[in-house]
Amino acid sequence: MTLLEEAMGLREEMVKRRRDLHAHPETAWTEFRTTSIIATELKKLGYEVLMGADIMKASERMLVPSEAELERCAKRAIAEGADPELVAKMQGGMTGCVGVMHFAKPGNTVALRFDIDSLFVAEDPDKKHRPTAECFASQHPGLMHACGHDGHATIGLAVAKLVAAHKDEMAGTLKICFQPGEEGVVGAKGMVASGIVDDVDYFLSGHIGLGAEKNNALVCMTTGFLATDKMDAVFTGVPAHAGADPEKGRNALLAAAQAAISLHTIARHSEGVSRINVGVLEAGTGRNVIPANARIKFETRGSTAKINDYMASEAKRMVKAAADLYGVQVEILPMGSATASGSDADMGQEIYDLIKPLNVYKELKLEDQVGGSEDCCYFMSRVQSHGGKAVYMLYGTELEAGHHQSDFDFNEDVLPRTAFTITYLVKHFGNKAK
Numbered sequence: 001m002t003l004l005e006e007a008m009g010l011r012e013e014m015v016k017r018r019r020d021l022h023a024h025p026e027t028a029w030t031e032f033r034t035t036s037i038i039a040t041e042l043k044k045l046g047y048e049v050l051m052g053a054d055i056m057k058a059s060e061r062m063l064v065p066s067e068a069e070l071e072r073c074a075k076r077a078i079a080e081g082a083d084p085e086l087v088a089k090m091q092g093g094m095t096g097c098v099g100v101m102h103f104a105k106p107g108n109t110v111a112l113r114f115d116i117d118s119l120f121v122a123e124d125p126d127k128k129h130r131p132t133a134e135c136f137a138s139q140h141p142g143l144m145h146a147c148g149h150d151g152h153a154t155i156g157l158a159v160a161k162l163v164a165a166h167k168d169e170m171a172g173t174l175k176i177c178f179q180p181g182e183e184g185v186v187g188a189k190g191m192v193a194s195g196i197v198d199d200v201d202y203f204l205s206g207h208i209g210l211g212a213e214k215n216n217a218l219v220c221m222t223t224g225f226l227a228t229d230k231m232d233a234v235f236t237g238v239p240a241h242a243g244a245d246p247e248k249g250r251n252a253l254l255a256a257a258q259a260a261i262s263l264h265t266i267a268r269h270s271e272g273v274s275r276i277n278v279g280v281l282e283a284g285t286g287r288n289v290i291p292a293n294a295r296i297k298f299e300t301r302g303s304t305a306k307i308n309d310y311m312a313s314e315a316k317r318m319v320k321a322a323a324d325l326y327g328v329q330v331e332i333l334p335m336g337s338a339t340a341s342g343s344d345a346d347m348g349q350e351i352y353d354l355i356k357p358l359n360v361y362k363e364l365k366l367e368d369q370v371g372g373s374e375d376c377c378y379f380m381s382r383v384q385s386h387g388g389k390a391v392y393m394l395y396g397t398e399l400e401a402g403h404h405q406s407d408f409d410f411n412e413d414v415l416p417r418t419a420f421t422i423t424y425l426v427k428h429f430g431n432k433a434k
Contacts, residue, residue, distance in 0.1 A: 004360060007162060007420035014154050014415040019136035021150040024080055025118030025143040028181030029064050029093030032077035034116050034153060036086040038178050039097045041157050045164040047099035047176070050196070051089050055098045060190035061181070062336055064093050076140075096180040096187070098196055099160055100173065107171025107430045108201035112422065113379050114149075114156035115182035121146040124407040130400070131409060146408040148208035151415060153178060155395075158419035163426055172430040175200065177379070185228060185338040188375035192382045202347070202429040203383040204422060205376050206393035208410055209403060215411050217363040217396025218355065218421065221348025224369035225377050225392075226273065226301040227308035227340035233259060233319045237328035239285075239292035249290025250327045253283035256294035259322035263298060266314045274311050275301035297335070301373060305339050305381075341377035343367070344389040351391060354428060355421065361396075368394060 001009070026034050039049045065073070070093045078084050096116065121144040123129070123137045131137040138144045160176055177196065181187025197203065212219050235256050240249030260278040268274045276298070283294030300315055302308030316332055323330035345367075352366045380390035397414035401407040 003162065003166070003424060004420050006165070007158070007416045007423065010158050010161070010419065011416045014158050014419070015412050017157065018150050018154040018412060018415060021153055022131060022145045023136045023139050025138050025140055025145045026073065026077070027120060027143060028117050028184060028186055029061065029095055030070065030073035031095040031116050031180045032074050032087045032090055033080050033082040035090060035095045035097050035178065035180070036077065036082035038116070038153060038157060039086055040083060042097070042099035042160055042176070045160055047101050047160065047164070050098045050100060052094045055194050055196050056094050056096060056190045057193035058092065058094065058190065060193045062186040062334055063184060096191060097178050099176040101163065101167065102173050103167055103170040103430065105171040108432060108434065109173045109175065109199050110426050110429050111175040111177060111197050111200040111203045111383070112156065112159065112426070113177045113179055113203070113205040113376055114152040115179050115187070116149055116153045117180055117183050117187070118143050118145045118149065119147060119183050119404060121404060121406055126407070129407045129409065144406065146405060147183065147403045148410055149182065151208050151410060154415055155418050155422065158416065159422045159426070162419060162423040166427070170427055170430050174426055174430065182375055184230065185336040185373055185375040188378040189337065192378040197379055197383050198386055200383045200386070200388045203379060203388060203390035204393070204425060205379065206395055208395050208397055208414060209399050210370055210394055211368060212394035212396040213399050214363055214396045215398050215413060216361055216417065217365070218361045219365045219368045219394035219396070220351040220355065220391070221343035221345070221367045222370045222392045222394060223342050223367060224371060225338070225340060225342070225374045226275065226303055226372065227305045227377070228299055228301045228338050228373040229308060229312040229334070230299045230336035231315070232333045232335050233296050233298070234331045234333065235294040235323060235328050236330070237290070237292045237326070240290040242288045242290055246290060250292070251290050252294040252326070252328050253291035255322050255326035255328045255330070256281055256283055256296050258325060259319045260296055262318040262322055263315055266311060266318065269302065269307045269310055272303035272307050274307050276311060276315065303340060308340065338373040338375040339377045339381050341380035341384065341390070343391040344384070347389040347391045351393070351425060354425070360417065360420070363396065
């Protein structure tokens with residue numbers, strides 16, 4: 001059989017895997033069952049499996065749940081089939097893993113990245129929603145794979161299997177990174193900080209959909225991801241009776257409101273795209289009480305790390321100024337971040353030129369622009385800073401609804417075709433002459 005035929009032959013296995021992962025979604029730093037399944041499969045295939053501090057710098061993680069929540073999720077994972085010994089290696093929420101295989105033939109180091117976490121989204125219970133109708137909807141209330149990461153993890157394991165079956169044709173070293181915490185852009189920074197991709201020559205990643213919403217389609221590289229910082233500003237004032245003693249209070253609500261308005265007045269940067277948004281303002285306890293507590297949740301974005309740093313710096317300055325204006329205290333908490341990075345144009349062109357003659361896609365596109373942010377950019381920029389090349393692709397598939405919606409679903413035909421494509425590229429770039 002050809003490699004494509006082998007990959008297509010994995011469809012049933014991949015669909016089963018994807019649906020199992022879909023039914024058991026796990027959010028950032030609680031991906032105990034998901035990581036256990038991945039690590040177990042990688043070991044069976046002959047990969048060296050790295051976990052914990054070997055692949056993650058704990059201090060660089062953000063929004064790690066409480067110990068009580070981590071323990072609850074770990075117990076749930078074990079009850080749902082996770083290996084207790086592997087779960088123990090993830091103590092403290094050090095989820096995710098990396099599979100490494102060194103091939104007999106010398107060559108390049110190639111790395112792949114697949115995100116594995118789910119979202120805080122309640123799945124649509126309507127029978128028109130296929131996961132509900134076909135009994136693989138989320139079994140965890142309030143959590144759902146509403147973005148396609150269940151498909152990404154499945155593709156990663158299929159690539160691992162195909163590569164292992166053809167290891168005599170491969171060269172160099174392959175690192176397959178299964179990353180926790182992409183949602184909220186809280187996971188990649190810690191994994192990259194471990195140095196796991198510092199020796200990588202070629203890096204590949206991608207996403208189901210994200211604008212590539214035709215079946216049997218591939219976008220070979222993307223541009224347009226924005227650097228971002230997610231922050232909460234917590235204001236603490238002094239409560240007082242609004243009628244009897246208003247002068248004794250310090251109004252945290254007004255400080256937060258002032259900050260929310262002021263943030264949107266930041267001058268935009270002349271060198272590229274810049275964004276600011278306050279999405280949430282929470283404050284107060286009652287109509288007759290000077291509000292002593294308030295919180296705003298906001299984000300900055302920029303087409304480059306420099307522009308985003310400017311926006312974030314100005315945002316912090318304005319938040320602190322608003323607090324000073326009303327005589328309250330403020331604490332600014334980091335809640336997630338991603339840098340900006342673009343695909344290497346020559347690598348994207350090379351992928352296009354490699355895939356086009358194979359005639360495996362009805363629609364093959366060289367590049368596309370993607371809005372928003374992706375913490376995979378930490379991987380890409382790290383690889384590029386060490387002299388390597390990186391590309392972020394889009395795997396085309398029809399979607400039943402937009403990403404992050406409760407009725408999100410995708411065409412599972414995308415799974416084996418993408419596994420073939422990535423395996424083909426691993427072979428090419430591993431063997432490529434330096």
